Amino acid sequence: xxxxxxxxxxxxxxxxxxxxxxxxxxxxxxxxxxxxxxxxxxxxxxxxxxxxxxxxxxxxxxxxxxxxxxxxxxxxxxxxxxxxxxxxxxxxxxxxxxxxxxxxxxxxxxxxxxxxxxxxxxxxxxxxxxxxxxxxxxxxxxxxxxxxxxxxxxxxxxxxxxxxxxxxxxxxxxxxxxxxxxxxxxxxxxxxxxxxxxxxxxxxxxxxxxxxxxxxxxxxxxxxxxxxxxxxxxxxxxxxxxxxxxxxxxxxxxxxxxxxxxxxxxxxxxxxxxxxxxxxxxxxxxxxxxxxxxxxxxxxxxxxxxxxxxxxxxxxxxxxxxxxxxxxxxxxxxxxxxxxxxxxxxxxxxxxxxxxxxxxxxxxxxxxxxxxxxxxxxxx
Ligand code: SF4
Ligand code: SF4
Numbered sequence: 058x059x060x061x062x063x064x065x066x067x068x069x070x071x072x073x074x075x076x077x078x079x080x081x082x083x084x085x086x087x088x089x090x091x092x093x094x095x096x097x098x099x100x101x102x103x104x105x106x107x108x109x110x111x112x113x114x115x116x117x118x119x120x121x122x123x124x125x126x127x128x129x130x131x132x133x134x135x136x137x138x139x140x141x142x143x144x145x146x147x148x149x150x151x152x153x154x155x156x157x158x159x160x161x162x163x164x165x166x167x168x169x170x171x172x173x174x175x176x177x178x179x180x181x182x183x184x185x186x187x188x189x190x191x192x193x194x195x196x197x198x199x200x201x202x203x204x205x206x207x208x209x210x211x212x213x214x215x216x217x218x219x220x221x222x223x224x225x226x227x228x229x230x231x232x233x234x235x236x237x238x239x240x241x242x243x244x245x246x247x248x249x250x251x252x253x254x255x256x257x258x259x260x261x262x263x264x265x266x267x268x269x270x271x272x273x274x275x276x277x278x279x280x281x282x283x284x285x286x287x288x289x290x291x292x293x294x295x296x297x298x299x300x301x302x303x304x305x306x307x308x309x310x311x312x313x314x315x316x317x318x319x320x321x322x323x324x325x326x327x328x329x330x331x332x333x334x335x336x337x338x339x340x341x342x343x344x345x346x347x348x349x350x351x352x353x354x355x356x357x358x359x360x361x362x363x364x365x366x367x368x369x370x371x372x373x374x375x376x377x378x379x380x381x382x383x384x385x386x387x388x389x390x391x392x393x394x395x396x397x398x399x400x401x402x403x404x405x406x407x408x409x410x411x412x413x414x415x416x417x418x419x420x421x422x423x424x425x426x427x428x429x430x431x432x433x434x435x436x437x
Contacts (some may be wrong), residue, residue, distance in 0.1 A: 061316045062098035062130065063091045064254065064300035065110045067347070074392060077107040077350070081116055087309050088117035088242065094313050096243065100127050100300045102166060103134040103151060111154035119156040129157055130252075130300075132166035133185060134199065135348075136174030136410075144184045152193070163194040164222055167412065168211055169203035182215055198222065200254065202412030205239035212247040220297065222252040224346075224412070226262060227289040227330045228337055229255075232344075235413065239294065250297040253290050257301070259346030261369075262286045262337075269336040284315035289330060292312050292321040342372035343420050344413050351407035352416065359396035361407060361417060363389060368424045386428040398425035 069080040069087075090101075101114045111131070116128050131151055138144065152158070165181055166172075175181055188194045199215070200222035201208055212218060219243045229235040244251045257263050263283050270282055290299050299316075303309035322330070345365040355361060367386050390397045401421040408417055 058315075058420065059098075059326045060296070060298050061312065062094055062100045062252075062298050062300045063087070063096065064100045064302040065114060066100070066102070066105050066112060067260075067302045068113055069305055069306045076352075077109045079106050079109045081113055083306060084113045084148070085121070087119045087303065088121070090121060090306060090309060091282060091313070092118075094317070096204065096313070098298060100130040101155065102132040103147065104137070108154060111151060115154060115156035124157070128161040129155060129212050130162040130164070131155065131160045132164045134166050134180060135172035135181055136167060138175035138179055138181060141179050141184075144179070144181065148184075148188060148193070153161070159193045159195060162196045162198065162220075163188070164197075165199040168201045168209065169412070181334045186215065186217060192320045196220065196244075198249070198252075200252075201240075202235075204235045205243045208240050209243045209246075212243065212249065216247070218249060220250045220252060220255055222300070223295075224255045225251070225253045225290055225293070226256050226286060228258055228262060228334055231334075232397060241295070245295050245433065249292070251295050252298040252300060253296055254300045255302075255346050255348075256290045256299050257283060257286050260302075260304075261341075261346070262303060265333065266336055266340050268334040272332055272336075274350055276326070276329055281311065281315060283311060284318070285333075287312065287315050287324075288319060288322050288326075291316070291319050317380050342369050342423075344415060345369070345414060350410040350412060354406040355396065355409045356404065357396035357400040357402060358394055359398065359400055359421070360389065364398055365420070368420070368427060371427060397429065398422075399429050401425070 060080050061328070065084075069083045070076070071078040099114055099118055103111065105111075106113070110254045114129065134147065138147070163185065165176060165185060168176060185194065185197055189197050196219050198218050198220035199211065201211070202224060212221070223237065223240050224235055225237045225241060229237040231238060240309070241251060263286075264280055273280065273282055273285055287299065287301070290296055297308065301312045303312055343365045345362055347362040347364055347366060352363045364386070389395055398421045401418055403418040405418060408415070411417060
């Protein structure tokens with residue numbers, strides 16, 4: 058089995074301001090490429106692309122390939138569940154949207170503090186176990202963005218979980234906020250195989266500071282920065298699957314090529330990655346993975362991940378009085394209904410949704426200062 062899954066979280070869009078506007082034709086091409094190269098795992102979830110991720114999977118794969126030629130991973134959205142009577146309809150809707158009779162792999166999506174009502178007040182674990190007994194789920198596991206101690210307690214309470222999905226990449230490995238290494242070690246302690254999400258930290262590790270990239274290129278001019286990130290994960294013994302979230306045919310092809318040429322990292326390469334991590338950490342402003350969980354929470358309709366992406370890019374460059382990034386922020390600010398950083402009322406509703414535990418309203422203050430007053434002064 059090839060250990061690369063097509064993560065369908067960030068599919069190409071026809072309108073970049075409309076999450077639901079999935080470019081179905083391009084997704085078909087991506088699925089074809091993936092299958093042609095011998096890969097079989099597809100990862101989807103209920104909320105991705107406002108439901109259209111599951112639909113895109115059906116159109117691209119289920120309606121075009123025999124059932125025994127692919128494997129689907131789907132997830133129960135704990136964070137949207139507040140009562141028992143939601144469970145059956147959501148599960149039925151997922152089967153209908155995807156067009157399959159059963160899920161090969163099914164996860165309780167993001168078991169953590171902020172989704173507790175979805176699994177403590179409602180017994181979602183029991184529900185998922187029933188679906189497994191009925192044959193609607195072949196393998197049952199959980200995903201989490203919580204810390205290692207929390208994961209340990211959940212796996213102790215639920216030894217029936219067959220696997221876990223964790224955020225792991227070389228930048229988060231020793232991160233105190235994400236605790237990738239510690240979470241991985243907890244999974245190993247409980248004998249759970251690990252699937253990996255965010256191997257490129259939301260694409261962030263595809264675009265690292267030039268001095269960090271130079272270290273990699275000096276060592277191996279032929280290896281891309283993405284291949285270093287994927288090899289870091291694939292070198293971990295207990296990793297059974299890596300979910301990579303490609304947004305275009307080209308990105309997917311690059312991931313496939315990097316993955317096909319896989320060799321484990323050697324000691325010298327691990328040392329280089331440590332130095333790369335130090336360089337990135339000294340440049341990174343905000344640790345956003347662009348997961349978009351915060352988007353619907355914001356009453357001011359601030360596109361938080363988009364703004365943070367621009368902010369990170371701005372901070373990576375030498376600040377100039379007027380850069381293309383500032384221009385992009387200005388363009389964003391002119392979109393109808395788009396909230397800008399200075400619209401933030403510090404209500405804190407986004408913070409509860411953020412798996413990276415970012416103090417979003419605090420960062421927003423500096424974003425507003427950076428883009429709206431200090432450099433560009435387009436806000437009165
Ligand atoms: S704290 Fe600011 S960014 Fe967060 S939800 Fe409230 S208004 Fe939006
Ligand atoms: S701010 Fe947090 S919740 Fe929002 S996109 Fe970034 S990582 Fe995800």
